[in-house]
Amino acid sequence: MRALSLIAALGLLASPALAGPVTLKANPVDDDGRVTLGDVFDGAGPAANFVLASRAGPSVVFEASQLQAIASRNGLQWANPNGLRRVVVRQASLAPATGGNIVTAATAGPSAVTPPAPTVAAPLQRQARAARVIARNDMVEVAYAVGGVTLTVTGRATRDAAPGESVPILNVVSGRTIDAVAIGPGRAITGPEAQAARDQLQFASR
CATH class of the missing domain: 2.60.480 (eubacterium ventriosum atcc fold)
Structure with missing residues (x-):
């Protein structure tokens, strides 16, 4: 015992x-x-x-x-x-x-931990902001050049724009909208030379 x-x-x-x-x-x-x-x-x-x-x-x-x-x-x-x-x-x-x-048990795949998907939206947004030269509601000087004569008018941008992008500009005096192309900070161009500026600037940004 x-x-x-x-x-x-x-x-x-x-x-x-x-x-x-x-x-x-x-x-x-x-x-x-x-x-x-x-x-x-x-x-x-x-x-x-x-x-x-x-x-x-x-x-x-x-x-x-x-x-x-x-x-x-x-x-x-x-x-x-x-x-x-x-x-x-x-x-x-x-x-x-x-x-x-x-x-x-319902989790699929062999991996125990699924890494988060890479965030691509933020870098793209940062790039877009970096390329933007005109922001919505900015006051923009719009040039109309033809035959060696240049006329300018100041209006308000209705959208953001990078160089070479179209940007509608509201003439705050007449209330009319001008179809223009952004060429620099606070500057845009309209008229016959606008298309040439658009093609040149967009080609340079590639």
Whole structure:
């Protein structure tokens, strides 16, 4: 009996303490490169310090079934009620605010984390702003040149324009709109020379 009791006691010491059911953290993170059960689960108890993996990069990806098996071996019960496929544990300083490290079973593709699509709109908008020489509501001097004579009138631009682009100019005195071509900051041209200026400036901008 004493021998059996000793064996039973040794078995209890060797086995992990049962912490019961645990809950997956909404945003699992670690801050020291050692990913533990406590980093992944709430309620891990004495098993919280068990090291699952060492994180060499910004994140570590675990299969949900792998986590379940390791948790079970350490006396923890995780039922995976949401049917997750993978769980990503990130470096604490890089993790999203909430819920960004959990991949559901419905997620397609082999990658656990889908990188955001590259943003192209902002650079294009910056380029457009850089090329613009006339802004909407700018006061613009419009030149009409023919036969060696140049006439000018000042009006308000009704839209933005880059060099070589058409820009309607409202004559604030007469109320009429002049079809012109932007040639520089606050300057536009109309009449027979407008088309030639448009072709020249648009060719130069390519």
